[in-house]
Amino acid sequence: MDAGVKGARVLLGVTGGIAAYKAASLTSALVQRGANVDVIMTAEAERFVAPLTFASLTARPVYTSLWDAPERIPHIRLVREAQVVLVAPATAQCIAKLALGLADDLLSTALLAARVPIAIAPAMNATMYEREATQEHLAILRDRGCTIVEPEEGYLAEGERGVGRLASEERLLETLERLLTPASLAGMRVAITAGPTREAFDPVRFVSNAASGATGIALAREAARRGAEVTLLLGPTQLEPPLGVRTVRVLTAQSMLDAALAHAIGSDVTIATAAVADWRPTEYAAQKRKKDAGVLDVHFEQTPDVLAALGDRKGETFLVGFAAETQEHERNARDKMRRKHLDAIVANDVSSERGFGLVENALVLFWGNDGRKDLGRAEKDVLAARLWDAIEGIRACS
Numbered sequence: 011m012d013a014g015v016k017g018a019r020v021l022l023g024v025t026g027g028i029a030a031y032k033a034a035s036l037t038s039a040l041v042q043r044g045a046n047v048d049v050i051m052t053a054e055a056e057r058f059v060a061p062l063t064f065a066s067l068t069a070r071p072v073y074t075s076l077w078d079a080p081e082r083i084p085h086i087r088l089v090r091e092a093q094v095v096l097v098a099p100a101t102a103q104c105i106a107k108l109a110l111g112l113a114d115d116l117l118s119t120a121l122l123a124a125r126v127p128i129a130i131a132p133a134m135n136a137t138m139y140e141r142e143a144t145q146e147h148l149a150i151l152r153d154r155g156c157t158i159v160e161p162e163e164g165y166l167a168e169g170e171r172g173v174g175r176l177a178s179e180e181r182l183l184e185t186l187e188r189l190l191t192p193a194s195l196a197g198m199r200v201a202i203t204a205g206p207t208r209e210a211f212d213p214v215r216f217v218s219n220a221a222s223g224a225t226g227i228a229l230a231r232e233a234a235r236r237g238a239e240v241t242l243l244l245g246p247t248q249l250e251p252p253l254g255v256r257t258v259r260v261l262t263a264q265s266m267l268d269a270a271l272a273h274a275i276g277s278d279v280t281i282a283t284a285a286v287a288d289w290r291p292t293e294y295a296a297q298k299r300k301k302d303a304g305v306l307d308v309h310f311e312q313t314p315d316v317l318a319a320l321g322d323r324k325g326e327t328f329l330v331g332f333a334a335e336t337q338e339h340e341r342n343a344r345d346k347m348r349r350k351h352l353d354a355i356v357a358n359d360v361s362s363e364r365g366f367g368l369v370e371n372a373l374v375l376f377w378g379n380d381g382r383k384d385l386g387r388a389e390k391d392v393l394a395a396r397l398w399d400a401i402e403g404i405r406a407c408s
């Protein structure tokens with residue numbers, strides 16, 4: 011499925027607030043993600059940033075007036091060509107005009123003519139933002155189906171602190187990714203386990219593994235973009251969980267099991283990507299073990315099997331496991347799928363430079379008696395989209 015910002019036509023409206031300078035960085039990020047960006051600036055926005063900045067970043071003309079080339083009716087043409095419109099930053103003035111249906115410049119006229127999704131990212135002084143008039147206008151726009159990307163709390167240009175800072179670039183980009191991705195998982199509950207687990211044998215030492223959680227995080231992000239209600243059960247990792255996903259932090263195999271039983275049972279789809287420790291130290295020393303003891307003598311016992319526990323209780327859940335294999339991928343993966351009562355399994359080749367911790371990976375999906383789909387070698391977010399396409403396809407046929 012082609013989706014997201016890559017290759018999409020994005021119309022960016024920039025209005026006259028201090029945060030207009032941030033729209034330049036956003037434009038660059040969109041272009042780097044492969045979007046085709048048209049920019050409309052209000053007259054007041056031009057007081058803060060020069061159109062040349064956006065023209066240079068997009069390699070396209072910047073539109074500032076209804077009257078530059080009236081024979082091509084720019085406000086209609088621009089919104090008809092766009093797949094999504096984002097106004098960032100959106101001034102109180104622009105929000106009021108949109109709520110009232112006023113159309114006295116190119117941006118407000120284009121917004122009135124738009125039939126595609128509109129996202130509005132307010133940015134202003136906290137008092138202006140909290141004012142009843144502004145809040146009522148935003149409520150009207152929300153009711154009409156606009157996506158409001160709420161401003162954040164923090165330092166404001168006039169030296170005050172409060173709610174009014176333009177939403178972060180990451181949130182703006184994620185909003186566009188969502189609006190540009192078909193909501194094929196809308197109404198579905200998805201649970202994903204991700205990351206390593208950590209088993210301590212004294213207050214400062216533990217055994218763990220090299221999993222980063224990147225694959226599960228990418229799958230959670232993609233499911234949320236497709237409209238699912240996503241719970242991510244995340245082991246210890248430096249990576250940030252995706253926006254718009256409910257994240258439950260876990261540490262040990264036992265806590266992953268507890269969280270999985272609490273959150274994954276009853277979901278429509280569960281994907282278990284976590285590299286849960288197979289063994290844990292039998293003893294935990296309350297004080298740090300001293301080096302002078304010489305040899306470190308640690309014994310291990312098996313941890314509870316999270317995937318098997320989910321398989322035993324899966325009910326109607328479509329349960330997908332991951333098998334990190336270094337050899338005989340298909341035989342080992344299918345064997346694991348049967349033993350643990352999974353609906354499908356993804357073989358993850360960790361024998362070479364692929365797999366754990368890296369941006370790229372190579373995955374093969376197996377299901378049923380002979381279902382097999384090679385998802386190829388690609389970046390983890392690309393593979394996440396391909397895996398969801400495959401899972402949706404299998405579920406549609408079953």
Ligand SMILES: Cc1cc2nc3c(=O)[nH]c(=O)nc-3n(C[C@H](O)[C@H](O)[C@H](O)COP(=O)(O)O)c2cc1C
Pocket residue numbers: 024025026027028029052053054055100101102103104133134135138
């Ligand atoms: C220095 C300065 C900064 C401003 N910053 C903001 C702002 O952050 N948010 C806002 O809503 N209005 C801000 N304004 C007021 C808008 O520029 C003003 O309402 C203008 O009419 C908005 O026009 P536009 O929505 O057509 O761009 C600022 C004005 C000045 C002079």
